[in-house]
Amino acid sequence: MKLSKIIFITAVSVATVAVILLALISPVVHRKPQRNQTKPWLALSLYIQPQIASPNTQPVARPDAGAFVFHHILTEGLENTSRVVGKAQGFIIPIEHFAQSAFNIIYLTFDTPEFSGSLSVQATHVGHNDKEELMVVGGTGSFAFVRGLAVFAETDRQPYDVNAMYHVKLRLRVPNRAQPIPG
Template sequence: MLSKIIYSTAVVLATAAVILLALFSPLPHRKNHTTPRLALSFYIQQPQVGGSATHPAAPPDAGALIFHRTLTEGPTNTSRIVGKAQGFIIPVESFAHSAFNIIYLTFHTHEYSGSISVQAKNIAHKEKEELTVVGGTGSFAFARGLAVFAQIDREMSNLDAIYHIKLHLEFPNRSQTIPG
């Protein structure tokens, strides 16, 4: 009889312990699987050489456009320079979807150092272009996302224009927070 009482008490205590542990245990730590995101805004300017803007040597009907521009924080050419934009684009119909059509945005600031590759396959020469970010290096390693190019000076030709660029980046292979 005593053994039955001890056994029953042990079962009741064990059951109570399981119920109490279930009610008062801390929740398991959940890992935050959100992809780090970063939004940047800057401007592509004509480089200034000797007080005047340089113009591309290629005529408008050329087979390829190779360019080198300056990236600034603000819309004026006196704004702080944050990097450069370079590209090689073949506007010919047969190469319109070529993998060669890439714009490289390179940054050299205290916050960011590295480059972003923007695919320029489907440029329609609209006032606003949404292009795909396909990768990056340095601070922008493994970047993916969207690059929105908008011409801000409508009176200039496309070759001389100033563009406002908004980058919306995601970093799927990173778990830490991105500065900025």
């Protein structure tokens, strides 16, 4: 019986050493977990250009009435001949009583080979500043579920002018699209 105990203990010891060695020097490749193939942050720099009104169109902004309503174009560059990448539309009431209004949203709509969809920018803290930092609160299409920051800076010094041009810098957090949607 003593010999069978020795054989049993030896077999268990050899098996334990084999498992430990296989775990340490296994031919299986040890990889770091792969990140999502898309970049988690997206930075864009665009310009909001006023549309040239035709004789048949009504004015799109009424800052004298207490509301700033606009429908402009988004371009890649500062020049009015730059490539048009989308539209910028919004309805902002810069009066103190309506500063927290849910209507104060700027929609940036994109239609390019790279991006198709829209961004919603919340404009609850709009003042008469040369530069405004606003929150991106969502989007559609290529921008579905994004969050981030939108910095609007006037390229000329005429606040709430219908013909003012704005430089928009977007820093967007793109959600991990590799995760399945529960449901």
